[in-house]
């Protein structure tokens with residue numbers, strides 16, 4: 382008890398949980414956004430409309446190849462400071478930057494969600510879509526009711542990897558002043574002496590977020606796997 | 610055939626009351642391969658037509674053009690007097706009227722047997738769930754897999770899966786049923802249970818196009834046998850005529866091979 386207090390007293394005065402809570406919120410919001418946008422992109426990429434296919438392909442190839450930092454900084458400098466995009470009411474700087482970070486993370490991660498899903502779609506035998514079309518289902522119904530549910534089940538593991546990468550990528554939001562875990566870490570490292578301990582605490586914090594995610598989704602993946 | 614006669618054939622087909630499926634001068638290519646060559650085929654309401662022929666002769670392709678799973682390059686196809694729509698809602702509506710049973714069953718792997726038979730009713734026909742379930746259960750009973758309703762397709766034998774697939778197609782109240790080698794992926798002991806269901810359907814007056822090499826079925830259920838080779842319809846005859854007295858050399862050759870092997 383005593384020893385613990387002495388060793389960890391450098392944590393005093395810092396809102397460690399608060400910072401990690403911001404990390405969690407960044408992760409959850411951008412995960413939801415990227416899942417929706419990534420699914421739409423995947424739909425475009427496998428769809429019959431050439432214009433949409435072209436857009437989907439171009440989007441994925443461009444976004445995937447730009448560093449996330451550049452995208453986030455662009456969201457802050459380009460969208461907000463130049464174009465005054467705030468994504469909602471309220472002028473609080475902190476809130477606006479949080480929203481922009483979520484937008485940037487979601488747009489970026491969607492490219493990876495799209496590609497994971499597309500690989501999942503390729504695991505669904507063509508006969509499934511043919512049977513669905515033969516029943517008279519429309520293209521979007523075939524996708525929504527038959528192809529995507531099977532594709533999602535096939536890609537729970539790859540999506541878990543995308544989610545874990547996203548959790549770690551939220552640290553880039555520090556670049557535009559969102560006070561999440563990495564931002565706080567930098568603050569603490571500047572003010573305190575225990576460099577290694579501080580890093581270890583944050584590393585441990587991230588593992589606490591990502592490890593259960595991986596384990597849980599690994600279990601889900603087995604549970605929902607489609608038997609053929 | 611000239612362009613004029615193509616149009617005339619299509620127009621003639623429309624008003625005829627008893628012609629359900631009419632293909633006139635249909636051509637299709639896969640790249641350089643001319644898979645369907647000047648196909649003319651008329652199927653009357655209530656008729657059972659068996660399509661037979663060597664591998665690669667275009668039987669599956671012919672079957673699939675009837676509900677536009679394959680597009681055609683030229684010619685015309687009409688169903689119940691209406692030409693096949695190009696794409697979109699109209700096409701979907703038409704497909705709902707044309708049941709299709711595949712060689713590899715193609716049951717929706719993530720849905721239970723019951724859900725497989727309900728999906729089209731609810732999502733295409735707009736039937737409410739209760740009614741759809743009742744109808745699904747009675748169809749599953751009719752094809753003899755009622756007790757399997759809550760299982761997933763992978764838990765069923767091939768013969769059971771194919772019977773579910775037939776029930777799924779019947780649930781749409783189709784005007785015509787297409788079967789593309791429905792028994793050729795099955796173990797021998799399961800072939801009969803599927804053929805019996807099909808025979809029953811034929812007796813009840815369902816219009817059927819069946820690609821199969823099951824001569825027993827052709828003899829007992831078919832009104833007509835259509836023999837295809839190299840993308841052409843080479844011969845059409847009643848089953849008895851065809852099997853006991855084929856006219857073309859191609860058919861003689863083909864029959865001697867399958868008779869020899871079975």
Ligand SMILES: Nc1ncnc2c1ncn2[C@@H]1O[C@H](COP(=O)(O)OP(=O)(O)OP(=O)(O)O)[C@@H](O)[C@H]1O
Pocket residue numbers: 639642644662663664665666667668669670671
């Ligand atoms: N999607 C496709 N792309 C290119 N060629 C194709 C395609 N589908 C079929 N073919 C070719 O068209 C020809 C006719 O094929 P089809 O499947 O209609 O024959 P089939 O009579 O059903 O043969 P089988 O008895 O083997 O099923 C074959 O040579 C086949 O290789």
Ligand SMILES: [Mg+2]
Pocket residue numbers: 668669670789790
């Ligand atoms: Mg075939």
